Amino acid sequence: MFEHVSFTYPDQNSPTLRDVSFELTPGESLALVGHNGAGKTTLIKLLLRLYDPTEGRIVLDGKDLRDYDLVALRRKFGAIFQDFVHYDLTLGENIALGEVAALDDQARLWQAARQANVATLAETLPQGMDTLLGRSFGGQELSGGQWQRVALARAFVRDCQVLVLDEPTATLDVQTEYELYQRFHELTHGRMTILISHRFSTVRMAERILYLADGRIQEAGSHAELLALNGEYARLYRLQASQYLAESKDEVQA
């Protein structure tokens, strides 16, 4: 729960987040949207305690983040970021990096693989879960979208309380994104999920959406509520939808 959180980076004069307050309940999913530089990633950095708020506080399970042991606090989170890392390890090891205890637990690895839509890929690889990935050591190279699904599996294997997804679908193809969407509620069941995305098709998956501008929450609600509000979220949503339609029309005509 964010309580009147403001934050100014140490080398900056003006705040990046201004009086941000919202509550996230267990099992709830929240999406953060806003233009580049609106403060979305900064909000996540505060949640993971890479920085502490300049004003206000962040409370998890009734306790100020500052009162947690840092290691214990970070174990509560599973996070995937835009520029996730590719490891030259086997597929199973790549997934188990999310929770090392799962390394020897094939059932758990396969469950995470299924959740992140990597299972079919794993079945087609020469040594399944034991296939070495990445080109550096002569392993199997994956496409950007396939690497991203591996990163998703890494987050799902972790028995975390809060799942943070920063642009989880940026390089997924439309079909895979749709399949993820279909299973989103099942995947995030029982945990708090915070996702950041510029894609409205992804943002809609969340039960609640915060539209940030200039470090403030300008609009908050479900996708339907924000469309009914007919504010900036609705305008941007329509803009993206119309662009998408125009692009598909061009493709059909080409």
Ligand SMILES: Nc1ncnc2c1ncn2[C@@H]1O[C@H](COP(=O)(O)OP(=O)(O)OP(=O)(O)O)[C@@H](O)[C@H]1O
């Ligand atoms: N380490 C830093 N030091 C100083 N300023 C920073 C730092 N990181 C980010 N900022 C500034 O804070 C503002 C918000 O950045 P942030 O990355 O939170 O935005 P965002 O909404 O996630 O943007 P994007 O959609 O581009 O990822 C920007 O003006 C950025 O330049």
